[in-house]
Amino acid sequence: AKPHVVVLATGGTIAGAGASAANSATYAAAKVPVDKLLAGLPELANVAKVSGEQVFQIASESFTNDHLLKLGQRVSALAKQADVDGIVITHGTDTMEETAYFLNLTVHTNKPIVLVGSMRPGTALSADGALNLYSAVSVAASKDAGGKGVLITMNDEIQSGRDVHKHINIKTEAFKSQWGPLGMVVEGKNYWFRAPVKRHTTQSEFNIDDIKALPAVDIVYGYSNMNTTGIEAYGKAGVKALIHAGTGNGSVAAQAVESLKTLRGQGVQIIRSARVPDGFVLRNAEQPDDKYDWVVAHDLRPQKARILAMVALTKTNDSKELQRIFWEY
Numbered sequence: 001a002k003p004h005v006v007v008l009a010t011g012g013t014i015a016g017a018g019a020s021a022a023n024s025a026t027y028a029a030a031k032v033p034v035d036k037l038l039a040g041l042p043e044l045a046n047v048a049k050v051s052g053e054q055v056f057q058i059a060s061e062s063f064t065n066d067h068l069l070k071l072g073q074r075v076s077a078l079a080k081q082a083d084v085d086g087i088v089i090t091h092g093t094d095t096m097e098e099t100a101y102f103l104n105l106t107v108h109t110n111k112p113i114v115l116v117g118s119m120r121p122g123t124a125l126s127a128d129g130a131l132n133l134y135s136a137v138s139v140a141a142s143k144d145a146g147g148k149g150v151l152i153t154m155n156d157e158i159q160s161g162r163d164v165h166k167h168i169n170i171k172t173e174a175f176k177s178q179w180g181p182l183g184m185v186v187e188g189k190n191y192w193f194r195a196p197v198k199r200h201t202t203q204s205e206f207n208i209d210d211i212k213a214l215p216a217v218d219i220v221y222g223y224s225n226m227n228t229t230g231i232e233a234y235g236k237a238g239v240k241a242l243i244h245a246g247t248g249n250g251s252v253a254a255q256a257v258e259s260l261k262t263l264r265g266q267g268v269q270i271i272r273s274a275r276v277p278d279g280f281v282l283r284n285a286e287q288p289d290d291k292y293d294w295v296v297a298h299d300l301r302p303q304k305a306r307i308l309a310m311v312a313l314t315k316t317n318d319s320k321e322l323q324r325i326f327w328e329y
């Protein structure tokens with residue numbers, strides 16, 4: 001019997017529609033329901049028995065922590081079902097990288113979980129959603145995709161949910177991983193070149209089944225003439241951690257250091273990431289992290305560091321433990 005793949009639809013451009021075929025960039029996201037998406041792809045029956053569920057119908061820039069928790073709980077429940085072999089999540093591309101990392105950190109299964117989206121609506125000339133969805137279902141139906149953490153399939157590439165980010169906002173080759181894709185999927189066949197080494201899914205100390213709420217973690221951006229207005233506002237708002245997307249090595253402007261130290265003194269975790277596209281932040285490299293008791297996000301971009309910080313803070317508020325977690329996940 002063919003593997004059973006469940007497609008959880010959340011919206012995005014892959015469910016989008018434009019006024020004419022020439023509208024590849026002007027369209028409304030989150031319009032087409034999941035059963036219509038699946039009906040438009042009869043070829044799916046060649047790779048799997050597919051069932052669809054409409055979990056949300058939103059553009060992913062509007063995802064909230066509540067959406068993350070609800071989606072994670074549904075994925076976790078389905079993964080436990082013996083009659084489910086793989087899960088595909090259709091999702092907007094704007095925040096897909098954050099959802100993928102969240103699931104990578106918290107869903108305890110070795111079954112393939114594959115997120116997929118598109119850069120053009122299905123109504124456009126050379127739309128990319130149909131082949132992306134076909135590839136996602138074929139990866140989710142394949143045994144060799146198990147145990148590699150949560151995956152994203154876009155543009156024939158199989159990317160790690162941890163490493164991948166949306167690199168370009170207007171091309172079908174939109175997603176990149178700083179360390180490269182894990183493999184390719186072509187005509188429903190997977191070609192693997194790498195496997196993740198960071199902890200994920202069944203090897204994670206975090207479990208969505210135990211997470212009922214996510215703490216407030218926000219991000220401030222570093223730039224020339226940086227000021228402390230945002231830092232102080234987030235402090236007043238009661239964030240549990242603040243991600244600082246610093247210039248260069250994740251550096252902090254001299255005029256911002258004191259306000260970050262004040263927040264740290266109030267128990268807020270300060271996590272240094274970098275605004276540079278492929279950051280690689282090390283402890284005490286240009287900034288005295290040991291002295292200030294700050295955490296570094298290593299190669300995680302600010303939006304990824306936020307996801308890991310939220311999940312980690314459900315278990316610990318110890319900065320040394322947080323740093324261990326940032327090295328391991």
Ligand SMILES: NC(=O)C[C@H](N)C(=O)O
Nearest residue numbers: 012013059060092093094
């Ligand atoms: N290509 C897309 O899916 C973009 C859209 N704004 C979304 O994230 O839902």
